[in-house]
Each structure stands twice: as C-alpha cells, then as structure tokens.
Amino acid sequence: MIRTVLTDAQWAAIAPHCLGRECDPGRTGPQPRMFVEAVPWIARTGCPWRDLPPEFGKVNTVFKRFRRWVKADAFHMMFKALSGDGDFECVMVDGTVVKVHRHGQGAKGGLRARPSGALAAV
Secondary structure (H helix, E strand, O other): OOOOOOOHHHHHHHHHHOOOOOOOOOOOOOOHHHHHHHHHHHHHHOOOHHHOOHHHOOHHHHHHHHHHHHHOOHHHHHHHHHHOOOOOOOOOOOOOOOOOOHHHHOOOOOOOOOOOHHHHHO
C-alpha cells in the first residue's frame, strides 16, 4: 500500500487540470490520481524512475506520461491552482549559518602591521 500525499481537497483542485479526461477523444491514461501521486513520490524519495513501485503503473508508461504533462505545462497549472492554499502544512527552514566575507560587510582592508607606541617613540 502506497501512502498518498494529496488530500481530497487538493485533488479536487488539481483534477480539472489533468490531461486526458473522460470527455476527450482517444484513450486516456488510467487512474490519473495515482499518476499524480507518483510524481511527488519520486520527488520525495529521490529515487530514479526505474525504482517506482508497481502500484503506480509501468515505469516507462508513467515516465512518458510525465514528460507529456511537463511539455503541456499541466504541472504549472496544478501548481497555480494549489498555490492559493496557504495552509503551510510543510514549511522548510534552513538553519545554516553563512559568514559574509569582510568585503561584504563594509570593512576596510585586511590586517595591517601597526607599530606599537613604544616602537613609534624610538
């Protein structure tokens, strides 16, 4: 059993933007929701397409369908449909510390040899 990512409300917003609906002429891809679930699964796990679980369908078929949808900007439309939903269910915060070079801070020059007061008096 594959754990799904999309909620029913998210799927309702995405479904109108899926390619190959029942009303379109020709053969449409089976189970559009499982296909859409396969894409975040690949992104989430970082696995190559050949490691896609069989529950999502044949690997080559799913990949070809993915390429068709990318060329048709279907995922861009889905993103625009979901971007209005700002529930912040998943928020990523980067906690790394990056030190800025002294030139970026506005500091003057580098280290200079400054004579002490005793050496200056001699």
